[in-house]
Every structure is written in structure tokens, then in C-alpha cells.
Amino acid sequence: MAxxxxxxxxxxIYLDAAFDVRASDSxxxxxxxxxxxLVDVQTxxxxxxxxxxxxxxxxxxxLEAEYRNRSVDEDARGVLLAPIVADAMRAPE
Numbered sequence: 873m874a875x876x877x878x879x880x881x882x883x884x885i886y887l888d889a890a891f892d893v894r895a896s897d898s899x900x901x902x903x904x905x906x907x908x909x910l911v912d913v914q915t916x917x918x919x920x921x922x923x924x925x926x927x928x929x930x931x932x933x934x935l936e937a938e939y940r941n942r943s944v945d946e947d948a949r950g951v952l953l954a955p956i957v958a959d960a961m962r963a964p965e
Contacts (some may be wrong), residue, residue, distance in 0.1 A: 875935065875952055
């Protein structure tokens with residue numbers, strides 16, 4: 873929101889700061905069974921059905937709402953997010 877509409881943002885509070893991005897890969901590593909491949913995707917609903925079943929046991933209505941509301945410019949989002957994640961990885965716990 874702040875990058876797309878900077879004139880609409882006066883202040884921004886980051887509420888999800890407790891998540892340690894360095895630990896996220898360990899969640900995947902601890903999963904005893906491999907996830908089935910995501911195949912035959914036609915729509916977002918196909919992906920959501922797969923995520924409900926295979927998102928490391930942590931899929932929630934909040935994650936689904938976030939996924940459903942993602943914009944079509946996911947590539948741009950990834951480019952903007954990369955330096956933020958890299959900075960978090962360098963920061964002390």
C-alpha cells in the first residue's frame with residue numbers, strides 16, 4: 873500500500889515483526905513428508921485447494937484472504953520484498 877499509494881500513507885506500523893524469516897525454511901525441513909507437486913493449475917481456487925491440503929499444516933482463513941487479495945503484479949511485489957527480507961536476514965535476532 874505504501875509503495876503504491878505513498879500520498880495516502882502518513883505513518884506505517886509493521887505488525888508482523890515477530891516472525892523470524894530465518895526460521896521459515898526450518899518449518900519446511902521438519903515436515904516429514906514431501907508436499908505433492910502443484911499441477912494442473914487453472915485458477916486461484918486450484919492453488920487454494922492445494923494450499924489448504926498441503927501448506928505445512930498452517931493454512932488459515934487469514935492466509936487465504938491474503939492470497940485471494942493479492943494483486944496481479946506479484947513479480948513487482950517480489951522485487952520490492954527481496955531487499956526487506958535480505959535486511960531482516962542480516963539483522964540480529
